[in-house]
Amino acid sequence: MITGKTKMADLIHLNHKLLPVIGRFGISLGFGDSTVNEICREKGIETAFFLEVVNAFHDPDYYPQENLRQFSLQLIVDYLRNTHRFYLDKKIPEIEEMIEAMIRDCYPGKEHIDLIRVFFGNYREELIAHIEREEKTVFPYALMVEEAFLKGSLTGEQLEQIRNRSMKEYQEEHNDIEEKLYDLKNIIIKYLPQPQDVSGCTHILYELFYLEQDINDHSRIEDKVLAPKVEQMEKVLLEQYPLSDG
Amino acid sequence: MADFTAVVIERSYVIRKGWTQILRSFDEIRNIYEFAEIEECLPLLPKYHPDLVLYHSTRIHQEIGSYLSGKEIGKIFWVDISPEEHKKEDVPEWADLSLSPLLPREKIRQTLEQIMHDLGGETDQGTHTELSHREITVLKLISRGLTNKEIADKMFISPHTVITHRKNITRKLGIKTVAGLTVYAILNKLVSLEEIDS
Ligand SMILES: [Fe+2]
Ligand SMILES: [Fe+2]
Numbered sequence: 304m305i306t307g308k309t310k311m312a313d314l315i316h317l318n319h320k321l322l323p324v325i326g327r328f329g330i331s332l333g334f335g336d337s338t339v340n341e342i343c344r345e346k347g348i349e350t351a352f353f354l355e356v357v358n359a360f361h362d363p364d365y366y367p368q369e370n371l372r373q374f375s376l377q378l379i380v381d382y383l384r385n386t387h388r389f390y391l392d393k394k395i396p397e398i399e400e401m402i403e404a405m406i407r408d409c410y411p412g413k414e415h416i417d418l419i420r421v422f423f424g425n426y427r428e429e430l431i432a433h434i435e436r437e438e439k440t441v442f443p444y445a446l447m448v449e450e451a452f453l454k455g456s457l458t459g460e461q462l463e464q465i466r467n468r469s470m471k472e473y474q475e476e477h478n479d480i481e482e483k484l485y486d487l488k489n490i491i492i493k494y495l496p497q498p499q500d501v502s503g504c505t506h507i508l509y510e511l512f513y514l515e516q517d518i519n520d521h522s523r524i525e526d527k528v529l530a531p532k533v534e535q536m537e538k539v540l541l542e543q544y545p546l547s548d549g
Numbered sequence: 550m551a552d553f554t555a556v557v558i559e560r561s562y563v564i565r566k567g568w569t570q571i572l573r574s575f576d577e578i579r580n581i582y583e584f585a586e587i588e589e590c591l592p593l594l595p596k597y598h599p600d601l602v603l604y605h606s607t608r609i610h611q612e613i614g615s616y617l618s619g620k621e622i623g624k625i626f627w628v629d630i631s632p633e634e635h636k637k638e639d640v641p642e643w644a645d646l647s648l649s650p651l652l653p654r655e656k657i658r659q660t661l662e663q664i665m666h667d668l669g670g671e672t673d674q675g676t677h678t679e680l681s682h683r684e685i686t687v688l689k690l691i692s693r694g695l696t697n698k699e700i701a702d703k704m705f706i707s708p709h710t711v712i713t714h715r716k717n718i719t720r721k722l723g724i725k726t727v728a729g730l731t732v733y734a735i736l737n738k739l740v741s742l743e744e745i746d747s
Binding site for chain 1: 723725737
């Protein structure tokens with residue numbers, strides 16, 4: 304497990320896939336022998352939260368710490384929201400542009416190739432709907448549960464909400480948003496006719512591999528850090544107020 | 550060459566011999582065992598390890614499932630050979646496919662051929678990437694937007710078998726979603742754009 308005393312350099316040697324993750328915290332290379340604790344303090348990052356995120360990425364079986372007051376859910380929600388923006392405002396338009404270029408330069412005159420454009424357009428809609436549901440329903444719900452948990456009090460309305468739609472349900476409905484990217488990769492690699500210009504296709508494939516992995520990791524933060532914390536808080540709240548509406 | 554074992558369970562001596570005769574005409578089938586009653590056959594299934602069981606069910610047989618669960622007998626393809634023509638789209642729960650003895654002999658042969666082909670396809674998992682005729686049919690129907698249940702009804706197979714076909718298609722092509730399969734089907738001219746829009 305990665306701890307505050309782990310050297311930042313060792314963390315990257317342990318798992319180089321953590322590079323984009325630490326980048327999202329605003330940490331760049333050149334950390335010498337500094338530990339996670341030192342760098343987080345220097346950058347003003349909540350260490351407990353940083354550790355939770357890198358451990359969840361690094362270890363598929365990682366389960367978050369029991370201590371619910373370690374850091375605010377707001378931090379997780381902000382992190383997830385930032386990532387959503389990164390997908391919608393940066394990655395998706397970039398890939399759309401690459402698809403246009405690929406159709407134009409690699410497959411001029413080939414009928415049916417704009418199927419790829421339609422396919423990715425559908426994917427974009429799916430991703431937008433997925434993110435919207437999280438930002439409009441799931442995140443506000445999570446923050447509401449935390450607020451009640453920290454206050455140690457619960458209104459009748461909040462109790463009703465917890466009973467009606469628990470985090471568990473959200474999690475069960477949390478679908479695999481990266482499946483279509485996986486398909487698109489294989490369609491390009493295996494099933495599109497031979498391109499006239501191979502490099503145009505190679506570039507877009509790198510992007511798709513990257514985005515698929517990144518969304519996968521993002522979903523794991525939702526499933527392994529956010530959801531379990533909210534579930535534990537729900538449990539405490541429901542134990543404390545078992546029959547208050549009776 | 551495949552090396553299958555088949556079992557026929559049918560009360561009527563004459564009909565049973567008829568099925569055996571058809572099965573014998575397939576090179577892929579090495580052993581055929583005949584039974585009049587399911588009760589005689591069940592205890593022997595773990596020993597025979599059949600790939601294919603043709604069964605004329607005369608009453609409800611939930612006990613097939615409960616008897617076999619937990620026993621190491623591998624995957625069996627169950628074919629329902631009850632002659633009830635009028636309700637043939639209803640494949641019983643336990644069966645992968647219904648095949649009525651009242652169908653023309655050539656049709657029966659074709660269906661059995663397809664089953665052998667599919668069984669063969671499943672034995673060399675991973676390397677075998679060409680879709681079988683049946684899988685192509687399923688793929689076309691998926692691209693036209695049909696649900697598993699609708700595909701099952703159209704092809705006279707059980708929804709369970711449709712799901713098996715879908716899993717195999719996904720494994721062979723490396724494509725998981727309906728939208729992705731549709732793109733594949735169009736690129737390979739299995740369906741036309743007009744068929745999908747309708
Ligand atoms: Fe998300
Ligand atoms: Fe998500």
